[in-house]
Amino acid sequence: MKSAVVVFPGSNCDRDLAVALAQVTGRDPVMLWHRENEIPQGTDIIAVPGGFSYGDYLRSGAMAARSPVMRAVAEAASRGVAVLGICNGFQILTEAGLLPGALMRNAGLSFVCRDVKLSVGTSQSIFTSRYEEGETVTFPVAHHDGNYTADPETLDRLEGEGRVAFRYAEQVNGSARSIAGVLNDAGNVLGMMPHPERVIEAAHGKTDGLRLFEGLVETVTA
Amino acid sequence: MKTRVYVTLKGGVLDPQGKAIHNALEGLGFSGVNDVRAGKLIELDLADNVGEADVDAMCRKLLANTVIENYRIERA
Numbered sequence: 001m002k003s004a005v006v007v008f009p010g011s012n013c014d015r016d017l018a019v020a021l022a023q024v025t026g027r028d029p030v031m032l033w034h035r036e037n038e039i040p041q042g043t044d045i046i047a048v049p050g051g052f053s054y055g056d057y058l059r060s061g062a063m064a065a066r067s068p069v070m071r072a073v074a075e076a077a078s079r080g081v082a083v084l085g086i087c088n089g090f091q092i093l094t095e096a097g098l099l100p101g102a103l104m105r106n107a108g109l110s111f112v113c114r115d116v117k118l119s120v121g122t123s124q125s126i127f128t129s130r131y132e133e134g135e136t137v138t139f140p141v142a143h144h145d146g147n148y149t150a151d152p153e154t155l156d157r158l159e160g161e162g163r164v165a166f167r168y169a170e171q172v173n174g175s176a177r178s179i180a181g182v183l184n185d186a187g188n189v190l191g192m193m194p195h196p197e198r199v200i201e202a203a204h205g206k207t208d209g210l211r212l213f214e215g216l217v218e219t220v221t222a
Numbered sequence: 223m224k225t226r227v228y229v230t231l232k233g234g235v236l237d238p239q240g241k242a243i244h245n246a247l248e249g250l251g252f253s254g255v256n257d258v259r260a261g262k263l264i265e266l267d268l269a270d271n272v273g274e275a276d277v278d279a280m281c282r283k284l285l286a287n288t289v290i291e292n293y294r295i296e297r298a
Contacts, residue, residue, distance in 0.1 A: 062284065147238070
């Protein structure tokens, strides 16, 4: 089981993600600098971390989405490699066109940094197999641009195809249909604003996020 | 050659920043403002051989996110 964490100038959740992946895979992930052109052969999971890549210039995630490493990530995703984007990573995946929609400024205009309740939208994905559909979990969020937007047809399709992985169970940022995380059509790419990697051990106060990483390793290995 | 690219949110897309500006204007006592939409102006200084199609490609590939934004190119 090989995993990799992409690192951009301004990423700040890369080490948290590395700790989470090391814990569930039993080995340290490869840290991939944004200038890399290739994903190491045999990589099973690629994580795109939170932070403020390139200072959020132009739009959150816009510059990172056009970096050399993201072309390699897109190529790996098209081969079926699991790609998990969290927070800024979600913004980058939408900007790169790997996920539909866009993340706009929070409806309340404020940076939101707190624990939020989420409802699991589907257990039928490689990322959410260890959760029950409709189950409530608590993950922290920390973002300014988490207001998920897509045209109504896209939103209908996401809901109809079971591609809403997580929804906010409370008002957070004005996201369309309370969407907190979405899957691509093949189901191997997940983007989400909340941070599962920040709730994986007892010392964090909660461990709701651990099952995401455990489930991912289990399904990818199977 | 100077070229300006105006990036604006699409009509149906809610603009929280425009709403905040609108509220602030009303707070300052400016009445009669029906709506405010905020956008971006990007100024490009281009070589003479860069054509309209190139600028359009720049807009589609980077300068605007066409999921939520429109763009308008104005060549000086």
